[in-house]
Each structure stands twice: as structure tokens, then as C-alpha cells.
Amino acid sequence: MTISETALTEIKDLLGPKGYITDPAAKALFMAEWRGRSVGSSPLVALPRSTEEVSALVKICAKHKIGIVPQGGNTGLVEGGIPDDSNSQLLLSLSKMDKLVEIDPLDYSMTIESGMPLYKAQEHARDHNRLFPLSLASEGTCTVGGNIATNAGGIHVMKYGNMRDLVLGLEVVLANGEIWNGLQSLRKDNAGLDLRNIFVGSEGALGIVTRATVKLFPRPRAVETIFVGFEDLDKGLRLLSKLREECGTSLTAFEIIPKAGLELVLKNIPDTRQVLDNIYQWHAVIECWHDTSLNDGIESGPLAQAIADGFEADLIVDAAVATSDSQKQDFWKLRENLSEAQREEGTGIKHDISVSCAKLPKFVAEAEKRVLAIHPGTRILPYGHAGDGNLHYDVIRPLDMDKDSFFALKQQMNDAIHDLIADMGGSIAAEHGIGALKADEMERLKPAIDISLMRTLKHSLDPHNIMNPNRVIKA
């Protein structure tokens, strides 16, 4: 049912002319999912400027039973941050709630409004000689609220954890408009159930995050960045295990890049260059962030030593040590553009999976067999956060196949990959979440008791199903 004129008038009166958008062209910017795969519609985009406005707005929506889709930077990859196409949901953008509330360098904590872009949160920390370690290729646009709602991962999870590990306190507007203020910077608080973590990763389906207190860290004293080439994934994972042993908790990133992926980036992304003598079957960007300075210089740091041992053990065939920031950026450009490079080929059938690290080679080998059995000419890109057991497994259209025929294979490809993941005890949503895109798939694969518990939680916190309806868990 569409949103009534009465409700729209109440919303406009509440927010005032600067607090909402109805112009179709201006609204359109909020309605398309990042990859452009799907587009939603809403009669109005709400731009609240405070927790109190969000609360009052939710009360109007609760009264009129209007579904609310919260949106941060709209970089989500599971269609969770855009409305459906029924034109009956309200898009609530947090983009005007982007202020720094408080930063306490002594306490290593910072409180911000949830619409703050991630890169701004990183900057505020840096301005106070502190580190906010979450880092994603979308950090120029994604918001801390969206990071919390999706429990974002990124490239530093090995050392600093997911967003869940970085949140100390939350302020959330609940489905009845009440404000839960759980903002605090305590590192220990076992007084009752863990309310904070119910909302982290809930993708807007349980409440709207309006402010957050996050952990800060000391800035690293030295960073080693090395780009390696290796011939098979087994050896790559044995190298990872060795590095964990030899570098301990300073090991911060282990991001893998397959041959086909590196070739696509070099072909489609400007200002990229090969950083090794050759292109190998596999590559990895590896980083160690050290809490103490390296007395003997970056080229003989613990990671460089461990990589030398990796050569001895015949685990790698080539390596380059970054001795300047520009070299470091060259290495990261090859990794962070793996998604962008695909767009030139017409975005693929993408998966965001995780298994235990040691099982990655088995997954990649078996998945390739299953995908090629569906269509032999398919190009496959397994890449990303191998250190967390998380790969982006993107299946790309063969050059001699038209888009429609290729995407007609989507369900078959998804079933093949997701059934394999289920058999291996892995996850089909390692870091991007479920959104609208994977809600059915999750119900198909998760045990009934998991779904029933999620539904119980959803019903008790959002009995009228107005919080991001049909995302994550269907009412």
C-alpha cells in the first residue's frame, strides 16, 4: 500500500523543506544499488539532522505502518540500503548526521553520528594521533552507520577485527520511535544481555543506528608492505600460516589476487603497473603493522625475513618490498580495483563466501569444477581477504556470451557455489551481509532453528515490520 498524503504531509511538516527530497532527479541518486543491478522507488527521501528527528519520523511511520529503509553511503552490495520498487517505503538517509560528537585520545575512543563517512572517521582519529583501523575500498563513501549495520570487514580484520570488534557503544532509534542510548566507552560491561551486538550487523532490520562510540588504537610505528607471486593456492595458504607464526599479531593484511584478476586490473584500470617480473597464477598483498619501530629498516623487517624464508621453503616464486608510499599504493591499487575492473566486462555473478582458511584451496578447486560444468568458457575470479578465510568469488561472463544468456545461469551458479559452501560449513555472506539479495538463499541454507530465532528477534523488536522490511529476515 502506498504512503498516504496525510503521512507525507506529517513527515514534511516535521522535517521542513530542507529535511527531505521529492524531486525525482534528486531522489534517483538514492535509489540505485551500487552495481546498478536494481533500482528502488520512494515518494520521499528523508534527511533527518538529529536523533530526535529520526525518533519523531519513526513514530509517524510506526503510526501509519510505513516501511523505513535506512541508508548511509549506499555502497552496500546486497540491495539492503535501497527501497523496493513498490513506492511504499520511505528512504531515510543518515547523510546529514555526520558530526564528530566527542573524541578522547586518552580513552582511545570516539563518538560520532552514524552518517559520518568512514574516511572522515579515519581522519578525525589521525588528527588526534590515533588510528581508526576499519578500511574498505568504499571508505570514501560508506558511512560508519552502514559499517555497523553490515558488520563490515575490509583489509585489516586480521589485526583489528570486524566492525563488531570496534564498536563500544550505540544509540539506536527503535521501531516504535524510542531512543535506546547505549553510548559508552567501557571495555567491560556484563550487566545484562549484550544489547549492542544485537544491532551490529542487523542491516537496519531491527533499528536505526544514530550515533556510535568506537575504539581507537595507537598508530603503527612501522608498516611493511610486500607483494608476492606464487604458483598454487596451497602454497599461498602455507605461507599465510608461516607468517602468522613468524609475524604474530603484527600481520594485518593478506589479500590474494588471481592471475585473471591481475590481468583485468592492468587492462581496465588506468595508472596501474605490474610490480613483479611476471604475472603468476596467484599473488598476495601482505602487510605487517608494527607497534614498535624497526631498527634495521623496512627491508629487513620481520615480514621481509619471513618472506625470505618463504622463498627457501619454495612457497613463493617472486616478491617486491615497498620502500616508498607510492610503491605501496601501486601494490594496493592492484588489489582494491578488482571489483571495479570487472565493471568494464559487465559485472559478474558475485559471491562473498568464507570457509576456514585451510579449506580455501579445496573450495576454489571444487567450485571451479562446478562452475565450468555449468558453462565451460566462464572466467572465475577468487580474490580478497584470504587471511580471514573470506573470498569474493566472482564469475565473469565469457567474452563470446551475451549478458542475458550469462545472467540466465545465475541461479544455477549461486546454487552450485552456495551448496558447496554449505557442505564445507562455510558462510554465503562473509562480510557484505544478506540484504534483500540473499534473504531467500539464507532461509534455504540455514537450519530452521536459526531462522526461527532470527524471526523471534525481528518480531519482538519490530512487530509491525517497518524496519527495512524483507531485508535479512522476512517477517
Ligand code: FAD
Ligand atoms: P549502505 O549501503 O547505505 O547500507 C547498507 C545496509 O546498512 C543497508 O541494509 C542499510 O539499510 C543499513 N544501514 C545503513 N546505515 C544504517 C544506520 N545508520 N542504521 C541502521 N541501518 C543502516 N564491505 C566489506 O565489508 N568489506 C569490504 O572490503 C568492502 N569493500 C567494498 C568495496 C567497494 C568498491 C564497494 C562498492 C563496497 C564494498 N563493501 C565492502 C560493501 C560496503 O561498502 C559495506 O557493506 C559498507 O559497510 C556499507 O556502508 P554504507 O554506509 O554504504 O551502507
Ligand code: MLT
Ligand atoms: C572487496 O573486498 O573488494 C569488496 O568487498 C568486494 C566487492 O567490492 O565486490
Ligand code: ZN
Ligand atoms: Zn571485501
